[in-house]
Amino acid sequence: MSFLTVQNVHHSYFTPKSVTNALQNINFDIEEGEFISLVGPSGCGKTTMLSILSGLISPTEGKVLIDGRLPNSQTTSIGYMLQQDYLFPWKTIKENILLGLKLQNQLTEEKKEKSLSLLKEIGLSGVETQYPKQLSGGMRQRVALVRTLAINPKILFLDEPFSALDYQTKLKLEDLVFDTLKAYRKTAVLVTHDIGEAISMSDRILLFNAKPGRLHKVFSVPEELRKLRPFDVRSKAAYSILFQEIWKELESLENDG
Numbered sequence: 501m502s503f504l505t506v507q508n509v510h511h512s513y514f515t516p517k518s519v520t521n522a523l524q525n526i527n528f529d530i531e532e533g534e535f536i537s538l539v540g541p542s543g544c545g546k547t548t549m550l551s552i553l554s555g556l557i558s559p560t561e562g563k564v565l566i567d568g569r570l571p572n573s574q575t576t577s578i579g580y581m582l583q584q585d586y587l588f589p590w591k592t593i594k595e596n597i598l599l600g601l602k603l604q605n606q607l608t609e610e611k612k613e614k615s616l617s618l619l620k621e622i623g624l625s626g627v628e629t630q631y632p633k634q635l636s637g638g639m640r641q642r643v644a645l646v647r648t649l650a651i652n653p654k655i656l657f658l659d660e661p662f663s664a665l666d667y668q669t670k671l672k673l674e675d676l677v678f679d680t681l682k683a684y685r686k687t688a689v690l691v692t693h694d695i696g697e698a699i700s701m702s703d704r705i706l707l708f709n710a711k712p713g714r715l716h717k718v719f720s721v722p723e724e725l726r727k728l729r730p731f732d733v734r735s736k737a738a739y740s741i742l743f744q745e746i747w748k749e750l751e752s753l754e755n756d757g
């Protein structure tokens with residue numbers, strides 16, 4: 501059985517006046533250690549899919565299993581990186597990083613040391629006693645990554661974590677997140693509007709279609725690109741070919757809609 505399975509998922513939002521079929525008949529699997537991106541036109545259900553995968557909402561029909569368990573079960577450890585870093589402004593960087601462990605009653609000396617050494621690994625030595633407002637947006641997102649990894653999640657859900665950053669910081673952070681997730685052999689699902697980001701970071705890309713949201717096509721990133729860091733992927737011919745392919749497919753979906 502795969503690490504994560506999505507079986508016949510449908511999801512509708514009901515309001516007193518209308519019903520929106522956000523997702524229809526979604527099926528896919530993710531293997532342990534895979535990096536998957538969800539892309540598609542606005543309103544195709546990417547955020548809804550991520551909310552279902554992470555157990556924030558239950559699908560109207562069908563189910564998701566992570567390591568054989570429902571995502572909202574106590575034993576399924578999930579990490580998030582979002583567009584905003586959601587660090588607590590009144591807590592120091594060290595307190596922010598250790599908060600998850602503290603809340604889960606898992607703050608051992610060993611885990612504390614590990615989390616603080618990860619902060620150094622990603623180039624943030626010496627910020628432990630500073631407050632979030634003293635750091636740049638890119639630095640704060642790096643702290644958010646450490647905070648997420650501190651709880652040793654089985655899977656990470658990344659909801660446009662680079663979209664609020666300037667272009668140069670975004671490219672640097674893509675490399676850093678990629679390196680860190682590979683080093684710790686983490687499984688990850690990224691939602692992004694940026695096809696280049698999806699190709700350069702992922703093993704596979706799931707293209708969704710809108711109204712209702714369906715899984716339209718799955719693209720496998722060529723093996724030769726998967727071995728490279730995201731920044732280096734962007735200069736390869738195979739990258740441009742796949743970019744064109746996904747771009748054309750997206751355009752045809754938008755024209756159909």
Ligand SMILES: Nc1ncnc2c1ncn2[C@@H]1O[C@H](COP(=O)(O)OP(=O)(O)OP(=O)(O)O)[C@@H](O)[C@H]1O
Pocket residue numbers: 513514515520521522540541542543544545546547548549713
């Ligand atoms: N809480 C909600 N109540 C009612 N309808 C909703 C709700 N959340 C999302 N929708 C609708 O469900 C559909 C899918 O929305 P969703 O946000 O998942 O798409 P998306 O692909 O993430 O969009 P975007 O790329 O614009 O962020 C859309 O038609 C949206 O209007």
